[in-house]
Amino acid sequence: MEIRFKCKKCNKENIIEVDDEIDITGNKNLLTELLNSDYFKHKCAYCDEDNLIIYPLLIKDSFHKFYIRLNPENKKLVLIDTQEAYKIRIVKVLNELSEKLRIFNSFLDDEYIESIKYQIKKDLEEHNDNLKIDNIYFYKVEKGFLYFILFDKENYLGSMKYNVAGYFKLEEKFKDKINKLEQVIDEDYIIRNKLF
Numbered sequence: 001m002e003i004r005f006k007c008k009k010c011n012k013e014n015i016i017e018v019d020d021e022i023d024i025t026g027n028k029n030l031l032t033e034l035l036n037s038d039y040f041k042h043k044c045a046y047c048d049e050d051n052l053i054i055y056p057l058l059i060k061d062s063f064h065k066f067y068i069r070l071n072p073e074n075k076k077l078v079l080i081d082t083q084e085a086y087k088i089r090i091v092k093v094l095n096e097l098s099e100k101l102r103i104f105n106s107f108l109d110d111e112y113i114e115s116i117k118y119q120i121k122k123d124l125e126e127h128n129d130n131l132k133i134d135n136i137y138f139y140k141v142e143k144g145f146l147y148f149i150l151f152d153k154e155n156y157l158g159s160m161k162y163n164v165a166g167y168f169k170l171e172e173k174f175k176d177k178i179n180k181l182e183q184v185i186d187e188d189y190i191i192r193n194k195l196f
Contacts, residue, residue, distance in 0.1 A: 005053050007044035014045050021058040031105070034059070035098050054094065064104045069183075070097050076183060090183045099137045106141045110185045111178050112170045113138050113146070115195045116162055118187055120148060122196075133157065170195075 001020040006013050024030045033039040041050045057070045066087040076090070089110065091097045103110045117136040125131055135151040145161040174195050182189060190196060 001055075003053060003055055005042070005051060007047060007049055008051055009049035010044060010047040012044065012046045014042070014051075016042050016053075018053075018055060018057075020056060021060070023060045023062070025060070025062040031101065035101055037094050037098070040094065059097075059101075061104065064107070066100075066104045068097060068100050068104075070094070088183050089185060095135070095137060096186075102140065103138055108138075108141065108146075108167070109171065109178075111174070111189075111195060112167055114185055114187060114190045115170050115174070116146065116167065117148065118190045118196050120150075120160055120162070121187075124150075131157075 001018055003016050003018050004013055005016070022030065024034070030039070037052065040052055040054055042053050043050055054070070054072070056072075059068045059070070060066075065085050066089065069088075069090045070092075071090050072092050087104070087110075089100055091100055100110060103113050117138070121133045121136055124133060132152055133150055134153050136148050137151075139147045139149050139159070141147070141164065144164050146164060146167060148160050148162065150157040150160065177193055177195060179193065
């Protein structure tokens, strides 16, 4: 696929060839490049400046059984050859893409992670009058805890940990309410389906 972009430094137009679909199964280097956004950095042919270029991309992982589509327009994804066991997700921004990759590579379900994020946000804002949390992202699971990082519109607010036992309780409580065909799993999905 051909992409055109204007360099942020010299303002000259560049033309690059990119893949619109990649398979990351077993490829740790490619996963790392996606997690830290290096995959989307392209050097200007004229001044050598790194430019972050976001474009629609389909990512497949056969081991963890997922497809993730980076697609700012949130268009539904139709995959004729996929099996029922695969999760199919659409994300709008790189932070959401990175989070979904971290969730699925930790063998977790994003429905329950989103439910936990909703609870954290609600509890913190109810008990702190001046606090407004705009984004929470799952970061890792380690030693029996899920770790999340919190942001307002402009700043990193800190991190929180959540006991993995709470995750499994949510999984047991809501397993029959999960819509396996849903492709956009976010806070709106949690509120709409009352998964809290």
